Each structure stands twice: as C-alpha cells, then as structure tokens.
Amino acid sequence: MILxxxxxxxxxTARASCEGWRTIQVTYAAVYALLYVFRYTGHIPVSPFGMxxxxxxxxxxxxxxxxxxxxxxxxxxxxxxxxxxxAFDFTDPNSGVDLKVNxxxxxxxxxxxxIESEILPRLGDWVDSQLKxxxxxxxxxxxxxxxEQAPHLRMPVxxxxxxxxxxxxxxxxxxxxAAFAANPDYTLKRYAGLGHSLGPATSVIDDNLRPIVAAxxxxxxxxxxxxxxxxxxxxxGPMLFPQTGYRLEGAFLSFWRANGGLRVFGYPDDSPRDVDxxxxxxxxxxxxxxxxxxxxxxxxxxxxxxVEALERQGRAWQSFPRADPHTRHYxxxxxxxxxxxxxxxWRGHGLELGDPGxxxxxxxxxxxxxxxxxxxxxxxxxxxxxxxxxxxxRLELHPTSRxxxxxxxxxxxxELQSRLQR
Numbered sequence: 001m002i003l004x005x006x007x008x009x010x011x012x013t014a015r016a017s018c019e020g021w022r023t024i025q026v027t028y029a030a031v032y033a034l035l036y037v038f039r040y041t042g043h044i045p046v047s048p049f050g051m052x053x054x055x056x057x058x059x060x061x062x063x064x065x066x067x068x069x070x071x072x073x074x075x076x077x078x079x080x081x082x083x084x085x086x087a088f089d090f091t092d093p094n095s096g097v098d099l100k101v102n103x104x105x106x107x108x109x110x111x112x113x114x115i116e117s118e119i120l121p122r123l124g125d126w127v128d129s130q131l132k133x134x135x136x137x138x139x140x141x142x143x144x145x146x147x148e149q150a151p152h153l154r155m156p157v158x159x160x161x162x163x164x165x166x167x168x169x170x171x172x173x174x175x176x177x178a179a180f181a182a183n184p185d186y187t188l189k190r191y192a193g194l195g196h197s198l199g200p201a202t203s204v205i206d207d208n209l210r211p212i213v214a215a216x217x218x219x220x221x222x223x224x225x226x227x228x229x230x231x232x233x234x235x236x237g238p239m240l241f242p243q244t245g246y247r248l249e250g251a252f253l254s255f256w257r258a259n260g261g262l263r264v265f266g267y268p269d270d271s272p273r274d275v276d277x278x279x280x281x282x283x284x285x286x287x288x289x290x291x292x293x294x295x296x297x298x299x300x301x302x303x304x305x306x307v308e309a310l311e312r313q314g315r316a317w318q319s320f321p322r323a324d325p326h327t328r329h330y331x332x333x334x335x336x337x338x339x340x341x342x343x344x345x346w347r348g349h350g351l352e353l354g355d356p357g358x359x360x361x362x363x364x365x366x367x368x369x370x371x372x373x374x375x376x377x378x379x380x381x382x383x384x385x386x387x388x389x390x391x392x393x394r395l396e397l398h399p400t401s402r403x404x405x406x407x408x409x410x411x412x413x414x415e416l417q418s419r420l421q422r
C-alpha cells in the first residue's frame with residue numbers, strides 16, 4: 001500500500017525517518033507501510049500474524065500443525081518474501097539452519113506448533129514482547145497511528161491498495177476509510193492482482209515485492225496533476241456519482257460545475273487516466289482533458305469527440321456535403337452552416353471564459369465548429385432525429401420532448417468509451 005499526502009507536520013524528522021516517509025521538497029510524501037508497523041495503518045494489535053496471516057493460514061491448505069519440517073518446506077516453497085518471513089518468525093532464533101520451532105509458542109514442548117491451541121492464544125503476548133523496550137518494533141508504540149492523525153488532516157490524501165498486499169491487507173482497508181471519513185479530498189484506489197509494492201502478486205502468499213506496474217503510477221500522476229492545475233478556480237474535493245459509480249474531483253469537478261454540469265456533460269463515465277502526459281476523463285457527453293501547462297482559462301479543455309466518433313464509424317466528415325457560403329451561420333473554417341433549429345442552442349451555450357454574455361469563442365470552446373449539415377440520423381438509442389455534428393459534440397432535435405429538453409447533446413463520451421472497452 002502507498003499513502004500519498006502532503007508532509008505531515010505532526011511527525012518529527014526522527015519519527016518520519018523510522019516510519020519510512022519519503023518527503024519530496026515541501027509538496028508530497030509517499031508513505032510505505034513497514035512490514036511490522038501495522039499500528040501505523042490503524043491495525044490493532046501490531047501483529048504480522050494475528051491481524052494478517054492467521055486469516056490466510058485458515059484459508060489455505062497449510063498443515064494445522066507447524067513442525068520444523070513444515071517450516072523448512074515453507075522456506076523452500078514458492079511463497080513470496082512476506083509468507084516466508086512469517087514462517088521464519090515461528091522458528092527458534094537460536095536454532096540456526098535447523099529452523100526448529102519457536103519455544104515461545106511451543107507450550108507443550110513437543111517440537112510442533114498447533115495453530116489453534118498454541119499459536120493463536122500466544123500471538124498477543126508475542127506482539128507485546130516485540131513492542132516492549134528493546135523489542136524489534138518497540139518504536140511503533142511511540143508513533144501516532146493513521147487513525148489518530150487522520151481526523152486532523154485536511155489536505156488531499158491518495159491511498160493505493162493492492163488487493164493481494166501481504167503487508168497491509170486489503171480486507172483491513174476499511175480502517176482507513178473510517179479514519180479519513182471527514183477528509184474532503186480522500187481517494188482510495190484498489191488494484192486486483194497487485195501486492196504490497198503494487199507489483200504483480202497472484203495471492204498474498206505470492207506477494208514478493210515485485211516492481212510496481214504502470215496503472216498505479218498513471219493514477220498517481222493523474223491525481224497529482226488534477227491538484228497542481230493553475231486554474232483560477234480552486235480545486236474541489238471528489239464528488240461521487242452513484243448513478244455510474246465514478247467521481248469527479250479537482251480541476252475537472254470545478255470545470256464541470258462552472259460550465260453546465262449534468263445537463264451539458266452528463267455523469268462521469270470513467271476514472272481519470274494519464275494519456276501521453278495529459279489527464280483525461282470521459283463523461284456521458286464529453287471528455288475532459290487537463291493541460292496544466294496551458295495558461296488559464298485553457299487548463300481544462302474538451303476533447304474533439306465529434307471528430308473522433310465519426311472517424312471511428314469510418315465516416316470521413318471532410319467529404320460531407322458543404323453548405324452554400326451565403327447560408328446564414330456559415331463558418332468558413334469547416335464549410336458548414338449551423339441549422340436554424342440548432343443555432344439558438346449553440347449561440348446560447350458555451351464555456352465560461354470570462355467574456356460578457358456567451359461569446360463565439362465560448363460556444364466554439366464547448367461545441368467546436370460544425371462539421372456536417374443538419375440531417376436525419378438514427379442515434380445510439382435507436383431514435384431517428386434531426387442531427388448535426390460539431391467538432392466536440394453532436395446536437396439532436398427531439399421535437400416531442402418538452403422544453404428545455406428538445407435539443408440534446410448526444411452521448412458521445414459514453415459511446416466512445418463503450419467502443420474503447422470492446
């Protein structure tokens with residue numbers, strides 16, 4: 001698991017060092033949960049067994065009794081570093097290569113450890129022995145846990161959790177959800193098939209600290225860029241839309257609110273993704289693109305979904321019949337004229353770029369130039385309606401609908417997203 005946030009003022013330099021914090025200047029810090037410091041992630045008691053591995057021992061075909069032979073077999077098996085570390089902790093530290101069972105757990109002195117009658121009853125005592133002065137993880141009791149610190153954090157927090165993480169178990173991540181419940185910008189992302197290092201792991205037993213894969217790195221970049229935008233509109237915390245199960249946050253949520261919201265863009269239809277250094281997110285009727293290097297107000301722009309949708313359909317819009325240049329609302333840039341049925345809607349809606357009223361550049365920012373003439377077309381819902389394509393949108397006339405819903409934006413974002421997932 002990785003927990004990413006701004007550096008915590010509550011932690012001293014010494015505590016930050018022993019807790020594994022890595023601070024990048026004064027901006028963000030990546031926190032890597034240490035193998036035995038489960039208190040830091042809110043796990044009580046601090047134990048690599050009681051709260052973590054015993055559940056897996058009970059769920060697998062591991063023998064119910066651990067002997068020297070069983071432990072040696074575990075060390076020689078295909079398990080990952082974490083699993084072998086657990087088996088090693090059940091051995092006598094003075095036994096050398098023989099790996100005899102740990103006498104701390106062997107209450108009947110028979111050279112074998114029964115999980116139910118010997119290991120489980122003594123786990124609490126074993127943990128206490130490690131936390132006492134001189135113990136392996138004694139410093140853990142001197143540090144505040146995430147549960148204790150989280151209520152005081154109001155800066156953005158990102159948690160990346162592998163479902164097969166053997167160090168910080170996914171089944172216990174609810175502790176973090178509860179701890180950060182009051183944080184307005186808390187994000188948890190979970191990854192199937194990834195382990196503690198966010199590298200591949202087929203199970204918790206297989207977790208072997210393999211190199212991190214691309215997905216969590218892309219998600220981290222997207223998360224950072226959304227909060228590093230130079231947009232004049234302050235970034236907002238995430239907003240979940242239960243209708244689709246996706247969220248809008250940061251600069252994208254601010255842009256969505258400022259430029260028409262649900263009626264214009266619809267619900268989010270995907271999570272933000274990094275594409276060649278730019279963050280993109282599909283909505284039902286649009287695609288938001290974050291360009292943090294652009295000057296305001298062009299930090300967030302809309303993708304040219306009208307052009308892309310026609311190209312994916314194999315329709316060369318450049319060869320569509322053109323309008324007479326003398327037609328009203330003609331645009332020389334594309335050779336098309338906006339139909340009278342759509343002109344009022346196009347002229348009355350646009351991005352908020354700070355111009356008085358709704359300017360042409362604001363309408364172009366939202367819809368783009370027309371790239372077809374108005375014609376009858378069957379949409380993805382099976383309705384045959386008057387349709388006109390624009391660079392970033394598709395306008396449809398639904399004469400039987402009541403105002404103001406007679407003119408609607410086509411669901412280009414959802415349609416393109418569906419095609420990409422096939």
